[in-house]
Amino acid sequence: xxxxxxxxxxxxxxxxxxxxxxxxxxxxxxxxxxxxxxxxxxxxxxxxxxxxxxxxxxxxxxxxxxxxxxxxxxxxxxxxxxxxxxxxxxxxxxxxxxxxxxxxxxxxxxxxxxxxxxxxxxxxxxxxxxxxxxxxxxxxxxxxxxxxxx
Numbered sequence: 481x482x483x484x485x486x487x488x489x490x491x492x493x494x495x496x497x498x499x500x501x502x503x504x505x506x507x508x509x510x511x512x513x514x515x516x517x518x519x520x521x522x523x524x525x526x527x528x529x530x531x532x533x534x535x536x537x538x539x540x541x542x543x544x545x546x547x548x549x550x551x552x553x554x555x556x557x558x559x560x561x562x563x564x565x566x567x568x569x570x571x572x573x574x575x576x577x578x579x580x581x582x583x584x585x586x587x588x589x590x591x592x593x594x595x596x597x598x599x600x601x602x603x604x605x606x607x608x609x610x611x612x613x614x615x616x617x618x619x620x621x622x623x624x625x626x627x628x629x630x
């Protein structure tokens with residue numbers, strides 16, 4: 481029993497590019513807002529730690545956004561190897577800023593910071609997984625037989 485893969489039409493591919501770009505812009509905007517909030521909250525514990533967190537967060541926002549967008553399209557198209565590669569990129573990009581923050585703040589941050597950041601990371605990660613699953617399901621259901629979902 482083989483897996484059927486599909487290739488999007490030029491129109492579908494173009495729509496995917498527009499959606500991907502808008503997703504990247506949205507994620508970067510969200511990360512910038514999150515940095516402002518994090519900086520105003522955590523700068524008292526180590527200004528440079530929070531600044532590097534912000535730089536790392538912004539730098540990983542694009543690979544994270546591309547990774548999640550391409551993970552969705554890979555799963556919609558039944559391209560598991562392609563989706564898996566992008567899932568690894570998205571995961572690494574997602575956790576990198578949090579790992580840095582935990583490591584760099586190990587001497588300055590009180591325990592409540594770790595609790596709050598940990599809870600936020602888990603909630604944001606869970607939201608991403610649920611959102612990806614929902615989008616894949618919606619795209620697969622909206623396609624008619626023989627058509628490639630956009």
